[in-house]
Structure formats: C-alpha cells, structure tokens
Amino acid sequence: MDVLLNLLPHLLNGVSLGLLFALIALGFMLIVGVMEVINLAHGSLFALGAYVAITLMGWKLSYAAAFLLAPLLVGAFGMLLELCLRRTYGKDPLYGLLLTFGAALVIEELIRVLWGSNEKQLPVPEMFSGATLVGGLLYAKYRMFACAAAVGLILLLWLFLEKTPYGAMIKAGAHDSEMVRALGINLPRLRLAVFALGTALAAVAGIVLAPIWGVRPHMGVDAVVPAFLIIVLGGVGSFWGAVLAGILVGIVVGLTGAYASEWSLLSMYLLLIALVTFRARGLFGKKTALEN
Amino acid sequence: MQGNRRKLLQMLAAGAAFYGPWKVNRAWAQAGQKKPLVIGLTMDASGQYGASGMDERLGAMLAIREFNQKGGVLGRQIEALHMDTETTPATGSRVAERMITRNDAAFLIGAVHSGVANAISQVAQKYGCVFFNTNSSSPTEAGRDCHRVKFVWDGNGTNFAHAIVKNAMRASGRNWLLLTNDYVWGHNTSKATRTLVEANGGKIVDELMVPQNTRDFTSYLLKIQQIKPNVIAAAVGGDDIKALRQQVVQTKLDKSFAWINNQQDWPDVYGLGPDAVFGVFGTTWYYRLDLPGVKDFVARYQKTYPGIQIAVPGNVFYNGYVATRELLRCVEEAGSTNNLAVIKKLEGRKMSAADRMQHHDAWIDASTHQVQQTIYMASYNDKPAEKDDIFRIQAQVAPQDVVDQGAPAACKLESYAATPSYEQ
Numbered sequence: 001m002d003v004l005l006n007l008l009p010h011l012l013n014g015v016s017l018g019l020l021f022a023l024i025a026l027g028f029m030l031i032v033g034v035m036e037v038i039n040l041a042h043g044s045l046f047a048l049g050a051y052v053a054i055t056l057m058g059w060k061l062s063y064a065a066a067f068l069l070a071p072l073l074v075g076a077f078g079m080l081l082e083l084c085l086r087r088t089y090g091k092d093p094l095y096g097l098l099l100t101f102g103a104a105l106v107i108e109e110l111i112r113v114l115w116g117s118n119e120k121q122l123p124v125p126e127m128f129s130g131a132t133l134v135g136g137l138l139y140a141k142y143r144m145f146a147c148a149a150a151v152g153l154i155l156l157l158w159l160f161l162e163k164t165p166y167g168a169m170i171k172a173g174a175h176d177s178e179m180v181r182a183l184g185i186n187l188p189r190l191r192l193a194v195f196a197l198g199t200a201l202a203a204v205a206g207i208v209l210a211p212i213w214g215v216r217p218h219m220g221v222d223a224v225v226p227a228f229l230i231i232v233l234g235g236v237g238s239f240w241g242a243v244l245a246g247i248l249v250g251i252v253v254g255l256t257g258a259y260a261s262e263w264s265l266l267s268m269y270l271l272l273i274a275l276v277t278f279r280a281r282g283l284f285g286k287k288t289a290l291e292n
Numbered sequence: 293m294q295g296n297r298r299k300l301l302q303m304l305a306a307g308a309a310f311y312g313p314w315k316v317n318r319a320w321a322q323a324g325q326k327k328p329l330v331i332g333l334t335m336d337a338s339g340q341y342g343a344s345g346m347d348e349r350l351g352a353m354l355a356i357r358e359f360n361q362k363g364g365v366l367g368r369q370i371e372a373l374h375m376d377t378e379t380t381p382a383t384g385s386r387v388a389e390r391m392i393t394r395n396d397a398a399f400l401i402g403a404v405h406s407g408v409a410n411a412i413s414q415v416a417q418k419y420g421c422v423f424f425n426t427n428s429s430s431p432t433e434a435g436r437d438c439h440r441v442k443f444v445w446d447g448n449g450t451n452f453a454h455a456i457v458k459n460a461m462r463a464s465g466r467n468w469l470l471l472t473n474d475y476v477w478g479h480n481t482s483k484a485t486r487t488l489v490e491a492n493g494g495k496i497v498d499e500l501m502v503p504q505n506t507r508d509f510t511s512y513l514l515k516i517q518q519i520k521p522n523v524i525a526a527a528v529g530g531d532d533i534k535a536l537r538q539q540v541v542q543t544k545l546d547k548s549f550a551w552i553n554n555q556q557d558w559p560d561v562y563g564l565g566p567d568a569v570f571g572v573f574g575t576t577w578y579y580r581l582d583l584p585g586v587k588d589f590v591a592r593y594q595k596t597y598p599g600i601q602i603a604v605p606g607n608v609f610y611n612g613y614v615a616t617r618e619l620l621r622c623v624e625e626a627g628s629t630n631n632l633a634v635i636k637k638l639e640g641r642k643m644s645a646a647d648r649m650q651h652h653d654a655w656i657d658a659s660t661h662q663v664q665q666t667i668y669m670a671s672y673n674d675k676p677a678e679k680d681d682i683f684r685i686q687a688q689v690a691p692q693d694v695v696d697q698g699a700p701a702a703c704k705l706e707s708y709a710a711t712p713s714y715e716q
Contacts, residue, residue, distance in 0.1 A: 009514045017508055118343055118601045119534050119563055124542070131543040137517045140542040143510060211542070213507040214535045218338060222507050257511030262474050262501035264511070 009137050010258045011251060016147035018250020020209060022243045023150045024223045025230040026157060027201030033174030033237050034194040037085060037096035042202050042227060043220025044107035049074045049203025050210035050219070051115050054122050063125040067207055071200035078199025082192050089191075104220070111217040122210035146208045153204060154243060161239065170194055174237060229272050235285025244283055328371040329364070329629065330716065331356065331616070332397030334387050334412050334423075339379025340504055340530035341404035343559040344608045348426050349374060351605070351612025352401050354596055355620065365620050366627065373397060379404070379530070381411035388415035388423075397421065398629045398716035401616055404530070404557075404608070406430030406477040413442040417706065420631045420714030422638075424619060426611045429555055430477035431484055434662030435702035440711045441631065443638055444662040445615040446607075447694070449481025449527065452554045452574035454694035455667040455687075457488040457525075460572060464550035465522025470499040471512065471536075473528045478502070481527035481554050484696075489525075497521050502528055502536075509539045516545065523550045526571075533560050537568040546570035556670070558606020561682070569672040569682050576665060577610040577650065578683050585649045589613075604680045614648055631714040651688045659700045664691040 024046060031039045052073050053066040061069070081103055088095040128145040131138040161167035173180045173190050181187040205223065213219060230249055234241030249268045257264040275282070333352055336345030356370045364370055373395055375387040384403070391397040392415065400416055400423040403409035409428040416423035417439040425433055425444045429452075434444040461468075468489050472482040478501075486496050498519055500512050516524060528536055533553065540546050551571030561569055579590050593605040602609075622637035623629055640658040645666070648654055654665040666688050673684035 006518060009518075010511055013510050013514060017510070116601045117346060118559070119531075121538075121563070121565060129542070131545075137514055138543045138545060138548070139514075140510070140539065142542055212535075212539065214531070214538055216343075216531060216534075218342070219507075222505065253508075254511045257508075258515045261512065261515075262503060265503040265506065 007255075009135060009139075010254050012134075014251030014254030015247055016143060016150075016250070017254055018247035019147055019150035019154065019243075020205070020246075021226050021230055021249055022246025023153055023208070024202065024205040025227040025234070025242045025246055026154065026239070027198040027205065028224070028227045029231050029237070029239075029242050030170070030174075030194055030201070031198040032231065034170060034177065035082075035085070035089075035096075035191055036093070036177075037088070037100065038093075038228075039198070040097065040100040040224065041081065041103040041107060042100075042198070043222075043224030044104040044111075045074055045078060045199045045202040045220070046206040046209075046223045047111060047215070047217065047220040048077065048107055049206030050122055050215045051111055051120070052203070053207045053210065054115070054120050054215060057123060063123070067204070070207055071203040074203035075196040075200035079192055079196050081199070082195035085195075086188070086191075108217050108220070115217075117217060120215040122207065122215055124211045140212075142211055146212060149204075149208050153201070157201070158239060166193075226268060229268055231282075233272055233275055233282055235282030237286070238282070238284035241282060241284030326366075326368045329366070329368045329623075330371045330373055330391075330395055330397045331619075332388070332391035332395065332400045333372055333374040333402050334377050334384060334391070334400050334408075335374060335402035335612075336379045336404055336408070337374075337376035339405075340532060341379045342531075344404045344427060344530065344557050345377070345379070345402070347559045347602065347606065347608040348402055348404065348612030350597060350600075351609040351614075352426070352616040354592065355613050355616035357596065358617075359620050365623050366629070370620070377403070377408050377412070379408060381405075381407040384408035384411040385415050388412040388421075392416070392419045392421050396716050399619060399634075400424070401619065402426050402612070403428045405475070406433055406480075407475055409433055409442075410437045410476065413437065413439045416441045417711065420712035422619070422631050422634055422714075424615045426615045427557070427608050428477065429481070431480045431696055431699065432476060432702075434657070434660040434696070435699045438660055438699075438703035438705055440635065440661075440706040440708070442661055443615075443656060444660075445611050446663075447555065447574065447576050447665060447667050448662065448696055448699075449477065449554055450484040450696035450698070451667050451691075451694040453481070453484040453488050454696075455574055455669055455689040456552055456554070456572060457485060458492060459669070459687075460523055460525075460550065460552050461489065461492055461494050466494040467497045467522045468494055469497055469516060469519055469521035469524050471516075471524055471526040471528060472499055472501050473532060474501040474503045477529065478527045482525070485525050485527070485554065502532060504532065506532055507535050509536050513539060513543055513545055516549065521549065523552060525552045525554065527554045529555075529557065530560060534564060534568075537561070537564055537570070540570065541567045557608050559602060559608055562602050562606065562680075566672065566676075566682060572669060572671050572686070575607045575668050575670055575683070577607045578668060578670065578685055579604040579606065580677070580681055580683075581649065581651075581685070583649050583651070584646055589649060610649075618643065629715050632708055632711065635708075635711075652690045654691060657700075659705070660696075660703045661705070662696070662699065664695060666691060667694050 028042045053070040056066040128142040230245045234245030252267045256267040335349045377384040403425045404427045406428040409425040429446045429448045431448045431450045470482045472478040553573040556573035626633040641656045643654045650666040652666045669687045670683040
C-alpha cells in the first residue's frame with residue numbers, strides 16, 4: 001500500500017507531463033499528415049511562441065491576451081514558411097526536410113538577434129503562482145494549469161477535427177491530398193491553414209511550457225525530439241495514438257526520474273525501441289499494403 | 293570550349309595555391325609586421341553551457357583587446373579565433389584539432405563543461421599546445437585528467453565543497469541529499485561533497501542523478517519531498533540549474549529545505565529574478581567585492597560591451613579575462629610562444645590578490661596545474677545596493693583552507709620530454 005501511495009504522485013506527474021508532450025506532438029503531426037513534410041522548424045516555432053508572448057506581456061498585455069495573440073502571430077509566421085515550402089511539394093522529401101531544417105536555424109538565430117541569447121522569463125499569472133498540497137506533497141499550481149490547458153486544447157482540437165467540415169477536409173487531405181483537390185477543395189489554401197494551425201499549436205505549447213522550462217533560443221530542441229518520438233510511438237497520423245504515446249512517455253520519464261533518475265531522459269528512447277521492435281507501425285498506426 | 297574552361301580553372305587553382313599564402317606573407321613583410329598570434333577560443337556558444345561560453349569569450353576578448361591596444365605581445369598583434377564547441381566533447385576535440393592543425397593557433401583558451409575540457413586537453417597534449425581550461429570545475433580536471441599543457445583556472449567541486457559543507461551541516465542538519473548532473477563534473481563534485489559530509493558525521497540519504505538537458509524537475513522535487521532531507525546539495529549547472537531554480541521557486545520548496553549549490557555561475561542566475569537566488573552557493577568572484585580595481589574592471593566591461601544583457605561582469609567572464617591576461621603576460625616574460633617556455637612560466641606562478649581582485653594571493657599548483665584561489669560563499673542579497681546586486685558574500689575562504697588534497701596523487705603530468713615542442 002505504501003509503495004502505491006509513494007508511486008501515485010509520480011504517476012500523476014507523468015500523466016501531466018505526457019499531456020504537455022502530446023500537445024507539442026499534435027501540431028507536429030497535423031503538418032506531417034497533410035503536408036507530408038517533417039517540419040524540423042516545429043521546435044523553433046515552439047520557442048518563438050514563448051518569445052512573442054514575453055514581448056506582448058512586456059507591452060502590458062495580460063497573460064490571457066498573450067496566450068491568445070502570440071499563437072495567431074506565430075501562425076501567421078508559419079504561413080510564410082508554408083509559402084516557402086510549396087516548391088518542395090511532390091518532390092523528394094529531402095527538400096522539405098532541408099528547408100525546414102534551415103528555417104529552424106534561421107528562426108533560432110532570429111531569436112538570438114531580436115531577444116538575445118540569455119534566459120528570459122515568462123511571468124506566471126498571479127492566480128497560478130505558488131504551490132498547493134496534493135496528497136501531502138507540494139505541487140506547483142502552474143503545473144496544474146498547464147495540465148488543464150493541455151487537456152482543454154487537445155479536446156478542442158479533437159472537436160475541431162471531428163465535428164467541423166474544416167476538420168473533415170484536413171483529415172481527407174491527410175489521407176489523400178490529390179483526391180481532395182479533385183473534389184474541388186482549394187488544396188494550397190488548406191495546406192496554408194493546416195500549417196498555420198500546426199505552428200499556432202506549437203506556439204501555444206511554447207507559452208504553456210515557458211514558465212516550467214525557462215525560455216532560451218534553443219529550447220525548441222527539447223520539444224521537437226520528444227514530439228517526433230511520440231508521433232512514431234503513437235503511430236503516424238493517429239490523434240489518440242499521439243495522446244496515448246505522450247502520456248506513456250510522460251509516465252516513463254516521470255517514474256524513471258523518481259526511481260532511476262539517471263535513466264529518465266534515456267527511458268523515452270528505450271520505450272520507443274521496445275515498442276517499435278514489436279509493433280513497427282506504433283500503437284495506433286495503420287498497416288501498410290506490404291504488411292497485409 | 294569545355295577544354296578551355298577546364299584549363300582556365302586549373303590555372304586559377306594553381307595560381308591560388310601559389311599566390312594565396314605568398315600574398316599573405318608578402319603583406320606582412322611589406323608592412324614590417326610580424327605574423328599575428330592566433331589564440332583559439334574553444335568556447336561553447338550553444339548547448340547546456342552556451343550562455344557561460346559566450347560570457348567567458350567576452351572576458352578573453354577584453355584581455356586580448358587590452359593587449360592589442362598596448363601593441364600586442366612580442367610585437368605581434370593577437371587574433372582571437374572562436375569556434376563553438378557546442379557543450380559536446382566530440383565537437384571540442386574536432387575544434388581543437390582544427391585550430392591547431394589548420395589555423396595555427398598558438399594557444400587554446402576556454403571550456404565550461406568538464407567533458408569538453410577533457411576532450412580538448414587530450415588533443416592539445418598530443419600537439420603540445422598550451423590549453424587554458426577557464427571555467428570547468430570537475431576535480432578530475434586537475435586530478436585524473438590533468439595534462440602538462442593544461443592549466444585549470446576555476447575553483448573545483450572539492451574546493452567549493454570544503455568551503456561550504458561544514459558550515460551547512462552545522463546550520464541545517466546532517467541528512468543530505470545529492471542532486472547530481474549526470475556527467476563528469478556532477479559526479480566528481482557530488483563525490484567530494486559525499487566524502488566531506490560523511491567525514492563530518494553526516495549521512496547521504498539519497499543521490500538523484502539529473503541527466504544533462506533535463507527541463508522538468510517535478511519528479512525530482514516530489515521525490516525530495518518524500519525523502520525529506522535536511523540539506524539538498526545540488527551539483528547542477530548551465531541551463532539545467534536555471535530550470536531547476538525556477539521550478540523550486542514555483543513549488544515553494546526553497547522555503548522548505550536548505551539548498552546548497554556547489555558553484556553558482558553568474559550567467560546561470562543573472563536575470564532569473566530575486567526569488568530564484570535561494571540557498572547558499574560558491575563562487576570565485578563578485579562584481580561588488582570591496583577591493584581595489586573591481587570598480588575599474590566593471591567600468592571597463594561596461595565601456596567595452598555597452599548595452600549588453602548581462603550588465604555587470606560575473607565569475608565566468610572574470611575567469612576568461614584573468615586567464616587570458618596571465619597567459620599573455622607569461623608569453624611576454626618568456627619572450628617566446630614556445631609551449632615549454634610558457635609552461636615553465638606558469639608552473640608555480642604566484643599572482644597577487646590585488647592583481648586578481650580577490651581577497652587572498654593565488655598560485656598555480658605546479659603538480660596539478662590548478663589555480664589555487666579565494667573561494668567565496670554567497671547567498672541572496674535581501675538588501676541590494678542596486679538592481680544587479682543579487683549576491684551577499686557571506687564569507688571568503690583562503691585557498692590554503694580549501695585545497696583539493698587528493699589532486700596531486702591523482703594527477704600524473706606528462707614529462708617535458710613526452711610533451712611535443714610547439715610554437716606558432
């Protein structure tokens with residue numbers, strides 16, 4: 001019983017961490033799905049979200065206003081990036097990969113030029129600052145807010161994709177973009193919108209995680225690697241696969257952090273190797289023609 | 293047409309191969325100038341210690357600039373060549389190799405990460421190029437991993453542990469938890485802390501390893517609350533300690549436990565806000581030490597780097613500056629850039645407290661090549677004289693009292709004969 005009681009806070013912590021990982025991964029997955037491009041700039045856009053929010057709050061805007069406005073601005077920036085990407089569609093995927101890799105470097109350097117290399121702070125809203133007792137242990141209130149925000153955003157995204165005609169178009173585009181074009185849907189505009197949505201999600205995740213991780217130009221690297229891993233783990237293209245994989249990664253990282261701390265970062269990669277060894281397409285990935 | 297173009301390209305290549313270097317040499321000869329002295333700055337600009345790497349680079353650059361304004365060294369202007377070592381040992385090796393073999397670097401300066409410092413020093417020793425480890429603090433740097441060409445300028449984990457542990461045990465209790473960055477500096481610093489705690493009757497209740505680049509410390513903080521130690525001794529550095537400090541403040545655990553950070557580098561705490569400066573920590577220098585020369589040094593920093601984000605210099609910048617300055621002085625005194633001549637000037641070298649703007653005289657231990665210097669214990673300053681005055685220096689400890697006694701036995705310097713002669 002004592003073991004379970006000791007374990008419980010770490011399990012809960014793992015779930016909350018996993019939800020935040022899933023939030024980062026979902027934006028990444030939308031872009032991979034519709035654009036068929038692995039957006040290596042996703043992490044830099046994640047960082048850009050945090051920096052833009054800092055600037056907006058520096059202009060005396062509230063956290064809530066920055067939370068809403070910064071993703072819109074970063075989403076607009078994402079649209080510019082998508083315009084650059086257009087020439088790579090239908091060509092060797094390496095072109096898209098190289099372009100987004102270059103964009104990641106440019107954005108990171110841009111951040112250094114505009115905001116400097118040193119650590120920045122995104123202030124925590126007063127109502128979420130401090131800690132609260134959960135089962136006799138102190139837990140940061142902001143961490144709870146971050147977890148709730150991740151759940152809320154994941155549900156909103158799911159509702160958007162499942163219950164709106166735009167969501168249906170995005171899913172169709174991810175399934176077969178040429179067929180979507182043949183049905184009369186403006187594919188370039190769809191791609192533009194999806195890229196903006198994906199980058200806005202990265203920006204939101206950056207804002208939510210900024211007070212926890214701290215804000216520095218290369219913080220995106222810390223986000224993009226787990227995001228990539230979660231998508232593979234969950235099965236490329238699977239919404240709930242990404243969410244479940246995120247939670248799984250969070251729990252594994254959280255538990256190893258507490259009980260075998262030197263393995264905590266490595267644990268997510270071991271999880272990936274273990275799962276892919278037995279189920280190469282990930283948790284909810286669909287079988288390919290070759291597997292049938 | 294094809295043949296003509298190929299021929300033209302061949303001619304251009306041959307011309308470039310011949311004319312390129314000759315042109316450079318001729319330019320020096322015509323100007324009556326000597327070949328510039330190239331100093332390779334092997335400093336991180338990215339990764340866990342990117343911020344500190346940039347800070348120590350500014351320190352080295354200021355020293356070089358001041359020497360160049362006086363006419364350089366041995367009549368040669370000094371050129372600083374910087375390459376990002378990326379807080380990665382493999383990159384450190386590659387950069388060192390390149391600087392020595394392709395860029396004719398006479399000396400190498402810079403390192404914050406002890407793994408990177410060790411990697412650079414292995415390459416430097418292979419060629420005989422003198423290397424200054426400016427800011428990496430693993431006791432192994434002047435112990436197991438020492439080299440004839442390497443000189444270690446920062447206080448190490450053992451020095452800081454000596455300065456802090458006894459007082460902290462007296463003030464806060466005997467049950468200690470070690471929070472250790474999982475690499476050479478963290479391991480060896482925590483090992484030194486463990487030895488001292490146990491030697492003084494204390495107990496290490498647990499040691500939590502923190503992998504490099506950890507951003508979320510929640511599971512560690514939950515575990516700490518479950519264990520309930522009296523003191524948490526952190527050997528966590530760079531961006532990791534920034535994230536840790538923020539999360540400790542968010543959970544208010546700074547109020548629940550006594551925190552000790554073996555060494556707190558200035559770029560890792562500057563700008564985090566007053567709340568994040570909790571606990572007791574070690575440092576080798578502070579910009580408001582009431583000593584001659586300090587104010588002038590701060591003014592020179594601010595004049596040279598106006599509008600810089602870190603408005604006042606800290607320990608990392610200071611180490612970069614004093615190390616580079618001392619190297620150039622030794623070259624001047626030796627009258628040569630020959631490595632063995634410079635090494636002999638450095639070994640056992642005495643440096644006055646006034647010159648180094650510290651409370652006690654310092655010296656370079658000839659058997660380990662580590663600078664033995666004043667260690668300061670500091671905490672948050674709740675009565676700051678100005679915005680940046682965030683440290684309160686609680687005590688200054690003489691170098692004799694914090695010597696790493698185990699280092700001379702662990703350090704086996706290569707003989708002079710086994711060190712290649714190197715001169716640029």
